[in-house]
Amino acid sequence: RMAARRALKAVLVDLSGTLHIEDSAVPGAQEALKRQATFFDFLAPVTIRFVTNTTKECKRDLLERLTKLGFDIAENEIFTSLTAARNLLEQKQVRPLLLVDDKALPDFTGIATDDPNAVVVGLAPEHFHYEMMNRAFRLILDGAPLIAIHKARYFKRKDGLALGPGPFVAGLEYATDTKATVVGKPEKTFFLEALRGTDCAPEEAVMIGDDCRDDVGGAQNAGMRGILVRTGKYRLADEDKINPAPYLTCENFPEAVEHILERLL
Numbered sequence: 001r002m003a004a005r006r007a008l009k010a011v012l013v014d015l016s017g018t019l020h021i022e023d024s025a026v027p028g029a030q031e032a033l034k035r036q037a038t039f040f041d042f043l044a045p046v047t048i049r050f051v052t053n054t055t056k057e058c059k060r061d062l063l064e065r066l067t068k069l070g071f072d073i074a075e076n077e078i079f080t081s082l083t084a085a086r087n088l089l090e091q092k093q094v095r096p097l098l099l100v101d102d103k104a105l106p107d108f109t110g111i112a113t114d115d116p117n118a119v120v121v122g123l124a125p126e127h128f129h130y131e132m133m134n135r136a137f138r139l140i141l142d143g144a145p146l147i148a149i150h151k152a153r154y155f156k157r158k159d160g161l162a163l164g165p166g167p168f169v170a171g172l173e174y175a176t177d178t179k180a181t182v183v184g185k186p187e188k189t190f191f192l193e194a195l196r197g198t199d200c201a202p203e204e205a206v207m208i209g210d211d212c213r214d215d216v217g218g219a220q221n222a223g224m225r226g227i228l229v230r231t232g233k234y235r236l237a238d239e240d241k242i243n244p245a246p247y248l249t250c251e252n253f254p255e256a257v258e259h260i261l262e263r264l265l
Helices: 029-043 059-068 081-092 102-108 130-141 166-176 188-195 212-221 253-264
Strands: 010-013 047-052 078-080 096-099 118-121 146-148 154-157 160-163 205-209 225-229 248-250
Touching: 010 029, 010 188, 029 047, 029 253, 047 188, 059 078, 059 102, 078 081, 081 102, 081 118, 081 146, 081 188, 096 102, 096 130, 118 130, 118 166, 130 166, 146 166, 188 212, 205 212, 205 253, 212 225, 225 253, 248 253
Parallel strands: 010 047, 010 205, 047 078, 096 118, 118 146, 205 225, 225 248
Antiparallel strands: 154 160
């Protein structure tokens, strides 16, 4: 199967846990990204896309954070699960109850939220209290679709691992006996949407991330190769949690870039 692979045309890179953890860059990540971008510009027509499930901040704030950390990234290179969720809301023409962090709200500007008839769940610690969850529960019982921006179990903060939105989505699914529509990683549609406009087939792309299931497993299910990095939320033996196993496991992002430049071009 590997012999039939075509030349690499796109590299998808996760952000939180792969390039940075909150306001600290992964050591060497800026230089590795610069080296990769320079190499791609001159030697190979390879597109870089940054794909993230983050729902803690809007794309503008995220870009500002990355720029401050010394990453040279353009806004049109970032594809977020918030963008994917917004696209879905526009397609469905629904009015969501938005359980997302207030900092993420700018990405939903112009979406009507009065008299909600849909429930959207992202990472929203300040909204995950009984009254708000009960409001969401009742809306779903009345027929409102449940849309999960993603279902990550946990993510990495400076002070350790922290619950993601997944457990809260699962709670609503359990209580209402419904299934959420998931828009972010690891959904196949998310990865295909991220490649849209790149003139690249999934088998011509590689994904680098710290989440074995959502980043690597999701990408490989979509037909890409997945590189797992042992930073961020990575825990010992994560690579055994998916089948097929990751195409490659590396210590960090710079090592993954090294492999791509030496072996995949």
